[in-house]
Amino acid sequence: MTLSIGQYLLDKLHSIGVRHIYGLPGDYVLKFNKLIEEHPIKFINCTIENSAGYMADAEARLLGLGVACITYGVGIGIANSIAQAFVESSPVIIISGAAGTDEFSKCHYLHHLINKTQQDQADITQLEIFKQITGAQAVLNDPTTAENEINRVIHYCLENKKPVYIEIPRNFIHMPLDTCKKIEFVKKESENSSLKEALDEVVSILQKSRQPVIWAGHEILRHRLSSDLLKFAEEYNIPIASSLLGKTAISEHHPLFLGLYQGGMSRPEVQQFFEKCDCHIILGTVLSDVETGIFSAKIKENIIFANTLEGIRIHHHTYPNILFQDFIKDLKTIKLQKKFSNQFHSHSSRKLPFISRNAKITVTRLFECLQYYLKKDNIVVTDIGDALFGSEDLILDENSFLASAYFETLGFGAPGAIAAQLAMPGKRVIGIVGDGGFQMTAMELATAVRYKLDPVIIVLNNHGYGTERPLLEGSYNDIQDWNYTKIPEVVGGGVGIEVRTEMEFEKVLQEALSTRGHFFLIEAELDKLDFSPTMKRFSALVHKNAKK
Ligand SMILES: Cc1ncc(C[n+]2csc(CCOP(=O)(O)OP(=O)(O)O)c2C)c(N)n1
Numbered sequence: 001m002t003l004s005i006g007q008y009l010l011d012k013l014h015s016i017g018v019r020h021i022y023g024l025p026g027d028y029v030l031k032f033n034k035l036i037e038e039h040p041i042k043f044i045n046c047t048i049e050n051s052a053g054y055m056a057d058a059e060a061r062l063l064g065l066g067v068a069c070i071t072y073g074v075g076i077g078i079a080n081s082i083a084q085a086f087v088e089s090s091p092v093i094i095i096s097g098a099a100g101t102d103e104f105s106k107c108h109y110l111h112h113l114i115n116k117t118q119q120d121q122a123d124i125t126q127l128e129i130f131k132q133i134t135g136a137q138a139v140l141n142d143p144t145t146a147e148n149e150i151n152r153v154i155h156y157c158l159e160n161k162k163p164v165y166i167e168i169p170r171n172f173i174h175m176p177l178d179t180c181k182k183i184e185f186v187k188k189e190s191e192n193s194s195l196k197e198a199l200d201e202v203v204s205i206l207q208k209s210r211q212p213v214i215w216a217g218h219e220i221l222r223h224r225l226s227s228d229l230l231k232f233a234e235e236y237n238i239p240i241a242s243s244l245l246g247k248t249a250i251s252e253h254h255p256l257f258l259g260l261y262q263g264g265m266s267r268p269e270v271q272q273f274f275e276k277c278d279c280h281i282i283l284g285t286v287l288s289d290v291e292t293g294i295f296s297a298k299i300k301e302n303i304i305f306a307n308t309l310e311g312i313r314i315h316h317h318t319y320p321n322i323l324f325q326d327f328i329k330d331l332k333t334i335k336l337q338k339k340f341s342n343q344f345h346s347h348s349s350r351k352l353p354f355i356s357r358n359a360k361i362t363v364t365r366l367f368e369c370l371q372y373y374l375k376k377d378n379i380v381v382t383d384i385g386d387a388l389f390g391s392e393d394l395i396l397d398e399n400s401f402l403a404s405a406y407f408e409t410l411g412f413g414a415p416g417a418i419a420a421q422l423a424m425p426g427k428r429v430i431g432i433v434g435d436g437g438f439q440m441t442a443m444e445l446a447t448a449v450r451y452k453l454d455p456v457i458i459v460l461n462n463h464g465y466g467t468e469r470p471l472l473e474g475s476y477n478d479i480q481d482w483n484y485t486k487i488p489e490v491v492g493g494g495v496g497i498e499v500r501t502e503m504e505f506e507k508v509l510q511e512a513l514s515t516r517g518h519f520f521l522i523e524a525e526l527d528k529l530d531f532s533p534t535m536k537r538f539s540a541l542v543h544k545n546a547k548k
């Protein structure tokens with residue numbers, strides 16, 4: 001039996017492991033929504049498209065692929081979360097319905113269309129927008145090419161870990177695929193001689209080094225290279241720091257884990273050790289303002305650098321035509337005549353104090369308490385603001401920290417935590433969000449109720465946009481205080497509790513972590529000017545730079 005274009009797309013997604021599609025329906029995509037309803041893949045109704053994008057992104061980071069589905073034009077609110085997935089290299093597929101080509105040929109003035117010119121065969125505006133924030137695009141308006149087009153963009157998404165865009169005019173959803181010559185999409189390969197030379201230079205640099213350190217970024221996670229990297233590090237006893245976006249690139253309980261390095265924003269002992277090392281091995285990170293602690297990171301000239309954007313650079317030499325993944329995988333095969341001593345005291349040996357006082361809860365004590373109760377099966381999803389700053393030094397297992405740590409878009413926390421809980425039902429997800437970021441996407445908690453998902457959401461209520469206060473204070477940083485604990489009543493499920501003291505927080509956290517079956521919202525009442533140590537270092541750096 002010949003499959004329709006819509007059916008083929010769903011079967012293909014299912015065959016590569018997709019189990020959920022996050023989105024909202026709309027008339028241009030309804031027939032596709034119906035197909036999903038009749039398919040083993042489950043459609044997760046979200047409250048707004050940008051959250052659907054965040055949710056698909058969270059699932060992509062955890063499971064290797066996420067899918068979102070929108071209707072045409074009015075669904076472009078998803079562009080923000082897709083831009084996040086693009087810059088942070090998260091493999092998300094966006095499927096959009098579109099007006100039928102038959103309808104468009106009769107009249108160009110159709111609802112939801114943007115249609116800048118009257119010359120085109122179809123409205124190309126949305127496609128043009130997504131060309132800026134996705135790595136590959138396909139419009140499925142030809143049954144003879146649809147199969148190859150679907151395979152081409154999916155192949156691109158999986159190989160490059162970048163979002164891709166698929167548009168289906170609604171008159172093509174049920175159209176049978178037509179015979180076509182199948183194109184095989186071959187995997188890119190590294191040039192062996194270049195790879196060998198690069199590895200030889202790695203050997204010669206490390207042979208001369210006294211103390212190297214690895215700085216691991218998010219591309220290690222996206223390309224699933226953590227165990228390859230660890231094998232190399234363990235063989236020669238090289239400590240590993242992570243970047244912020246690369247947090248949990250390896251398990252932070254591992255004795256070789258140094259801590260999170262972010263220049264002057266790092267914990268002082270991590271910064272000192274990292275900056276004293278005489279060889280920096282920087283793998284899979286982009287040296288952005290955020291990752292480098294507003295460019296305060298001190299990197300040695302003696303550098304081994306690799307990422308997918310800029311390729312492989314060792315000292316002053318660049319090596320062309322080497323795939324990032326191959327370089328990382330082959331590092332463990334090099335032969336050194338030495339082992340390093342690694343003078344650093346392991347991060348995971350730090351003991352954090354138990355909380356028992358009746359004092360007002362502060363950001364610092366809240367994170368100390370959280371650390372105390374964290375288990376290996378916890379995943380932490382944060383929004384930006386002090387939710388992210390405060391979480392930087394939590395000790396977590398491999399690939400169990402999600403944040404918009406480079407694009408820095410607010411609103412990811414709650415939907416990201418809900419999707420993470422759906423993607424990893426055996427784990428317990430803790431979402432940490434500021435009151436400002438929470439107000440952007442809090443309504444997604446209704447989705448948690450509908451699908452019986454039970455993340456613990458901690459709202460850091462510091463009464464406004466705390467991160468911005470030390471930068472430039474004004475009334476624009478104040479927000480309307482919500483009655484956060486009433487949200488469960490509005491969305492029809494979950495439990496909401498406000499805590500004001502350390503002891504209250506500890507008690508409610510313990511209860512939340514030991515109760516499953518519904519979400520828990522913990523509102524922590526904080527002072528307006530209570531900041532985490534990392535946030536303080538951040539604002540000090542901003543002010544120092546402003547004086548330069
Ligand atoms: C979508 C979006 N809009 C605006 C901003 C700018 N911004 C950065 S931090 C911040 C304040 C965040 O407030 P909150 O979520 O309460 O966290 P806090 O800083 O108080 O810890 C804002 C508005 C942003 N990053 N993303």
Ligand SMILES: [Mg+2]
Nearest residue numbers: 434435464466
């Ligand atoms: Mg706030």
